[in-house]
Amino acid sequence: MSAHPLYEAALDDVPPRVLYELLKLRVDVFVVEQECAYPELDGRDLEPGALLLWSQDAAGRVLGTLRLLREPGDREHARIGRVATAREARGRGVAADLMRRALELAGQAEVVLDAQAHLEGWYGRFGFVADGPAFDEDGIPHVPMRREAPLAL
Secondary structure, three states, rough: OOOEEEEOOOOHHOOOOHHHHHHHHHOOOOOOOOOOOOOOOOHHHHHOEEEEEEOOOOOEEEEEEEEEOOOOOOOOOEEEEEEEEEEHHOOOHHHHHHHHHHHHHOOOOOEEEEEEEHHHHHHOOOOOOEOOEEEEEEEEEEEEEEEOOEEEE
């Protein structure tokens, strides 16, 4: 059980103030902290089936977020991305709680993601394995990873 409440919603259903905090956190981590000038708002949050997941503390501050997408036209494959944790919340299991919830929501879908190379082992804890050659994205080494659909019993 998560120490902080977890939430998920389609973009249109995220309260405006929370949406602002989610997007600010993503920009703070990926654009500012990692010094990558790229279009953080890429349009994928608007796609049908896209879900934003986040955790908040008791004061309502966003501690972490991620995005769960269904690949266009393919309900059997999902993509996790934009996994970000506020600096003050790192090391407290926030991202792990969000990952577990995203995988629950993905259900029987195979899930893919592009991991920053230094986090390959961390994603491995959730059943992800490298699935192709490493690549550079905005000056940061990445590894494509895949988690096969769970076996139906």
